[in-house]
Structures are given as C-alpha cells and as structure tokens.
Amino acid sequence: MRDELLELVMNKATGRASDEDLRRIDSILELEPHLWDDYNQWHQEIPALRGVICLAAATTEHQHQLPEQIRMKLRARMRTALSRSQPNYDRLMELVNTPPDPQLSWRWAVTPAVSLVAIVVISLVLFNNRPDAESAAQTEVANNQPSEATVSIAPVIQVALLDTVGVTRGADDSTRSQFQKAWPAVEVRQFNSSAEFRDWFIQWPAARGSVCKIFYNQGSGELKLIAKINGEEKAATFALKNDVSELSQIIQQAQARLVEWMQ
Amino acid sequence: MNYPPIERLQSGDSEAWDIVFEWLWPKAIYISRQVLTPLAPSDAEDVVIEAFTSLFERIHKVYSTESLPSLLVAITRNHARSHLRKLSAIKRGYSKTIPMNIVLEEQLPSQEETPLESLATEELFDLLEQIRLELPERTARYIHEYYIEGLTRRDIAECYGVSVHTVSGNIRRGLRVLREKLKYKVICTDDLPFRMRNR
Known part of the structure; x- marks a missing residue:
C-alpha cells in the first residue's frame, strides 16, 4: 500500500492523477493514518525525485547521433589529456590553490644572492689568473664590442586570458586591450576553455633566459604571475577586490613585481 | 553490445x-x-x-x-x-x-x-551507479516516459511490446528503488526532512 501511495503522490504532483486516484489517496490515508508522515514528506521530495528520474533516464539514452566534427574535437582532447603527464596538472592546481606566502619571497632571494656572490668570486679568480697578453687582447676586443656576458638576454613573456564564457560575452573586450597595452610586444592569448588554458600553461617555451607566464582569469578576477628566473620559480597573485575597474591597478602591480623579479 | x-x-x-x-x-x-x-x-x-x-x-x-x-x-x-x-x-x-x-x-x-542538485560529481556518480545496479534500464525508461514525457501506460506498453500491467508494476517498483536511493543519498531521516548531508 505504501508503494501504491508513493505512485499516487507522484501522479498527483505531476498532474496525472485522475479523480479516482485522488479518492484512492484519501481512502489509503483513512485506512492507514500512519502513512500521513510519508505522504507529507514525499510531497517535499518530488522535485528531487523528478531530477533523479531524468538523470537515470539519461544514462540509458541512445537516440542522439554524434556529429563528426565533435568526434574530431573529442579525439583531439582525448589525445591531449591522455598523453599529458599528470604531475604538470597537479603542479598547476598546486600553484592555483596555494595562496601567496610572504615568507617565500625572502627565501627565494637567498639562492640567487648566493649564486651571484659565487659568480663574482669565480669571475675575480679567473680574471686574476689570466695571462697578461691574453688579458690585454681581450680588453681591446671588449673596448670595441660588447662581450657576450654584457649582452642581456631578454625575458620571454607570455600573456593569456582565461574566459570560460567568452563566446557568450561577445566582442566587447576592453580587458584584452588593457593587457595588450601593458605588454604591447606580446601576443595576448585568449582561452575559452580551462582545458586549452591548461595546455598553454604547461607548455613552457625553450628559452635561455627568464620566462614568465601572466594569466588573468576573468571569472575569478585573479591575475597570476608564474616565472622561471635563473632556474627558480616565482609566483604572485593579484586579485580584484571589488570590481573590474581595478584591473589596470593590478596590472600595474604585476608589472612592478615582474620588474622587481627581473632585477 | x-x-x-x-x-x-x-x-x-x-x-x-x-x-x-x-x-x-x-x-x-x-x-x-x-x-x-x-x-x-x-x-x-x-x-x-x-x-x-x-x-x-x-x-x-x-x-x-x-x-x-x-x-x-x-x-x-x-x-x-x-x-x-x-x-x-x-x-x-x-x-x-x-x-x-x-x-x-x-x-x-x-x-x-x-x-539532489547540491551533490558533488562523485556523490552524484555514486547515486547513479547504485540506481544502475538495481534499476533495469527499461524500467528507468518507463518511469521517465510516463512522468516526464507524459506518455500513457498504454503508449509505453505498445512501444515496448509488453502489457500495461507490466508497465504499471515496473513503474511502481522503480519509483520505490529511486526513492530509497535518493533518501539514502541526500535526505536525512531525522525530524527535518530534506536536510542536506554534510559535505
């Protein structure tokens, strides 16, 4: 009788109950008054029950045909996902999830500082040990043209925007222009899916000098800097506090931080 | 297949x-x-x-x-x-x-x-797996076609080549399974109905 009542409640909630069904509900409740609690609770559960009916039916659905262009996209995504090494993705999530630690800034400074001192000491030792003739010749060359050591290698900077709803937002893109203005020599990439963004993120360019990835998530209003400078990784996050009008401000902060790192 | x-x-x-x-x-x-x-x-x-x-x-x-x-x-x-x-x-x-x-x-x-809507992916997956293991695929279809698509039991019976009695019995049993799984997963049985489980 309980199962029957549940079915009748469902009929009633979905507008399928006949007059006979409604009378049957009354008679069941009259015969079994302890079912009143169930009856009241089932009424509340109907939205969730309808939801689970749809989900259960979805797992058995087989009528829609897979379009060929989507199959190609899925294949490409599958190859990317299953050939990508997992640690890279973990590293991304770790960087994204970890709030900036102020203590890290001075710790990171220790290694480059020690390295710099070591380089200076080794250079002085080598300089003092050079034969005089060679030294004189090299000094002359150095006077005429800059030595390799004095030529600074320009850092590689990559800028990207993650906007998972960019397609629906349309062409109005002041955000992109602000980034382009801040880094005019760099192509500002725009990603509409987090998967494509991850692909961009994990692929670091092969460069002799420093490399920095700058990315802005329009959904969260967060601007992140991840850099590899002299073999060291650095990271910083700048977030909008109120609204997007603060974007230019956090871009300036990011530029300043980048200059600081490069020095 | x-x-x-x-x-x-x-x-x-x-x-x-x-x-x-x-x-x-x-x-x-x-x-x-x-x-x-x-x-x-x-x-x-x-x-x-x-x-x-x-x-x-x-x-x-x-x-x-x-x-x-x-x-x-x-x-x-x-x-x-x-x-x-x-x-x-x-x-x-x-x-x-x-x-x-x-x-x-x-x-x-x-x-x-x-x-139900508040379930995280893993919880929802778990719920659907439990349903899959206990609810025959055809019963899930009967229930959906009757309550969501609005077909009559006779329509469903003719479509699948079974009796109206079979469709009715399956719908009733299927509803019970769905309700039990749903209750186990997302609805507490204490005094407050529909309290969400701690996540």
Whole structure:
C-alpha cells in the first residue's frame, strides 16, 4: 500500500492523477493514518525525485547521433589529456590553490644572492689568473664590442586570458586591450576553455633566459604571475577586490613585481 | 553490445574511445540540453565537450567501462549547472568574484538548489551507479516516459511490446528503488526532512 501511495503522490504532483486516484489517496490515508508522515514528506521530495528520474533516464539514452566534427574535437582532447603527464596538472592546481606566502619571497632571494656572490668570486679568480697578453687582447676586443656576458638576454613573456564564457560575452573586450597595452610586444592569448588554458600553461617555451607566464582569469578576477628566473620559480597573485575597474591597478602591480623579479 | 575494457581507454586507444564516444554522446547531450535548454541551449554541445575532457582526466580512477554513463552524466549535469551560474554571474556584472580553483574545477556551490542538485560529481556518480545496479534500464525508461514525457501506460506498453500491467508494476517498483536511493543519498531521516548531508 505504501508503494501504491508513493505512485499516487507522484501522479498527483505531476498532474496525472485522475479523480479516482485522488479518492484512492484519501481512502489509503483513512485506512492507514500512519502513512500521513510519508505522504507529507514525499510531497517535499518530488522535485528531487523528478531530477533523479531524468538523470537515470539519461544514462540509458541512445537516440542522439554524434556529429563528426565533435568526434574530431573529442579525439583531439582525448589525445591531449591522455598523453599529458599528470604531475604538470597537479603542479598547476598546486600553484592555483596555494595562496601567496610572504615568507617565500625572502627565501627565494637567498639562492640567487648566493649564486651571484659565487659568480663574482669565480669571475675575480679567473680574471686574476689570466695571462697578461691574453688579458690585454681581450680588453681591446671588449673596448670595441660588447662581450657576450654584457649582452642581456631578454625575458620571454607570455600573456593569456582565461574566459570560460567568452563566446557568450561577445566582442566587447576592453580587458584584452588593457593587457595588450601593458605588454604591447606580446601576443595576448585568449582561452575559452580551462582545458586549452591548461595546455598553454604547461607548455613552457625553450628559452635561455627568464620566462614568465601572466594569466588573468576573468571569472575569478585573479591575475597570476608564474616565472622561471635563473632556474627558480616565482609566483604572485593579484586579485580584484571589488570590481573590474581595478584591473589596470593590478596590472600595474604585476608589472612592478615582474620588474622587481627581473632585477 | 560489447564495450572496450577500461584498460584500453586508459591507455588512450583511439578505436576504443571512438566506440565509447558513440555510446556516451547521446546520454551526455541529453542531460546537457535538459539543464541548458531554458537559458543557453546553444551551449549544450560545448558543455558536453568540456565534460568529456573531465572524463579523460579521471579515466584512470574508473574501474569499469559500465560505470562510464553514470560518471559522464554526473559530470555533465554539474558542468551544465555551473555554466548556467556563470552566465548568471555575467548578467550580474561580475559583482562576485569566484576563486580560480573553483573555475578550473567547475564546481560551484549554489544557495538555491534541491538536495539532489547540491551533490558533488562523485556523490552524484555514486547515486547513479547504485540506481544502475538495481534499476533495469527499461524500467528507468518507463518511469521517465510516463512522468516526464507524459506518455500513457498504454503508449509505453505498445512501444515496448509488453502489457500495461507490466508497465504499471515496473513503474511502481522503480519509483520505490529511486526513492530509497535518493533518501539514502541526500535526505536525512531525522525530524527535518530534506536536510542536506554534510559535505
């Protein structure tokens, strides 16, 4: 009788109950008054029950045909996902999830500082040990043209925007222009899916000098800097506090931080 | 139909995945359209592609190919709902910022949802797996066609070549199974009905 009542409640909630069904509900409740609690609770559960009916039916659905262009996209995504090494993705999530630690800034400074001192000491030792003739010749060359050591290698900077709803937002893109203005020599990439963004993120360019990835998530209003400078990784996050009008401000902060790192 | 073993899928076998794409696409696009049709029907396919991408990333944690429909439907449902919330946030003019990790995971909390809707992907997957193991596929179809699509029992009986009595019995038993699984998963049995489980 309980199962029957549940079915009748469902009929009633979905507008399928006949007059006979409604009378049957009354008679069941009259015969079994302890079912009143169930009856009241089932009424509340109907939205969730309808939801689970749809989900259960979805797992058995087989009528829609897979379009060929989507199959190609899925294949490409599958190859990317299953050939990508997992640690890279973990590293991304770790960087994204970890709030900036102020203590890290001075710790990171220790290694480059020690390295710099070591380089200076080794250079002085080598300089003092050079034969005089060679030294004189090299000094002359150095006077005429800059030595390799004095030529600074320009850092590689990559800028990207993650906007998972960019397609629906349309062409109005002041955000992109602000980034382009801040880094005019760099192509500002725009990603509409987090998967494509991850692909961009994990692929670091092969460069002799420093490399920095700058990315802005329009959904969260967060601007992140991840850099590899002299073999060291650095990271910083700048977030909008109120609204997007603060974007230019956090871009300036990011530029300043980048200059600081490069020095 | 024989579906490829999970190991072939985990190793990135293209032929195996082609079979699975054909098999799973109808399920995912169906639920994506169910969620998105009122507000963003044109986004349904994109959401499913993103859901498949999440599936690829989780495939090493899946033990059997038979579980894939439940997992993909759970992922797609949550991706679609998350997508709707993002559209809603845009309409509000980004008044609220969302942490980056949440955007990447595409799991947004909601303040206006039923206990079923609040289930995380793993919980929803678990619920659908329990239902799959106890509810025959055809019974799930009968219930859906009767309560959601609005067919009569006679229509359903004729469509599947069974008696009206069989359809009625299946619907009644199926409802009981669904309700029991739902209750176990999301509804507390204490004094307060519909209290959500701690997550």
